[in-house]
Amino acid sequence: IKWTEGRGWHDAELVPYAPLSIDPANMTLHYAQTIFEGLKAYRQPDGTVATFRPEANAERFQTSARRMAMPELPVDLFIAACDALVAQDRAWVPDSGEASLYLRPFMFASEVGLGVRPANEFLFIVIASPAGAYFPGGVQPVSVWLSEEYVRAVKGGTGAAKTGGNYAASLVAQAQAASHGCDQVVWLDAVEHRWIEEMGGMNLYFVYGDRIVTPELTGSLLPGITRDSLLTIARDLGYTAEEGRITTEDWKRDNENGTLTEVFACGTAAVITPVGSVKSERANWTQGDGAPGQVTMRLRKALLELQTGHAADAHGWMHPLG
Ligand code: PMP
DSSP states (O other): OEEETTTEEEOOOOOOOOOOOOOTTBHHHHHOOEEEOOEEEEEOTTSOEEEEOHHHHHHHHHHHHHHTTOOOOOHHHHHHHHHHHHHHTGGGSOSSTTOEEEEEEEEEEOOBOOSOSOOSEEEEEEEEEEEOOSOTTSOOOEEEEEESSOOSOOTTSSTTSOBHHHHHHHHHHHHHHHHTTOSEEEEEOTTTSOBEEEESSOEEEEEETTEEEEEOOOSSSOOOHHHHHHHHHHHHTTOEEEEEOOBHHHHHHHHHTTOOOEEEEEETTTEEEEEEEEEOSSOEEESTTSSOOHHHHHHHHHHHHHHTTSSOOTTOOEEEOO
């Protein structure tokens, strides 16, 4: 779907996957005016297909668009575009289990020019790819690197928007994590470098017995849809679920004194991933006994059962496509 200043959204079309032809002076290539989303379509037990909370992705896409000086795509158009692609690609939705059809809606400036200003022409596209189970051999805890050198986002910055530049800026820290033998980066706040924010592509939860806490939305972390869903699912299961503020010192101390029983990350791609060990320039510890925790696995099962249609959709989150 195209957007042009003065004309709005126009020319929606469903075309076979193919390379785009890009002008070397395309504004996105230079100034990175781009946003994206990620969501999944799951096969349901009766053979139909359903996406999980697409309106939440559509709304976050609008928030990202406002922050990046881009036009807002109406929620119903976002959902209609995803639905049309899933209908076309139905055969690619895996038959069962945790596998899904991953959808990647995105928008970028399609105008040509070298002046630094918001573009007047944009292109919104949705592509799809089958995604296997994230942990085909069983859930594996990840090791995380606390990034004290780099920051992902600052107050007033673009941290709460799903825009390419945030991910570009994170790559060097991800490489640093890998060089320390860690799977993922944990981002800290930009001022004191001690408040836990989120992971590279997932939000975090801290489990204190039957109370679970996720870092509050400070404006510099992404408001994950999985994070938001788990606040509700955890309460449905009888846990206390809340947003709070946690420092790296709290994490280390509460793990040592045994009050912090589990830590997990959550996001569309991996659903829920246990955190097994933590490293930084100054510290190195095993989270709990390093194995996936009970609460983590219970929440993971509950969320996946909901998404794959094996549990009742009490909150109207599933969007059936027939
Ligand atoms: N944080 C970041 C930086 C992400 O890229 C993602 C993935 N979209 C998340 C958190 C988790 O968000 P969601 O649950 O909506 O996938």
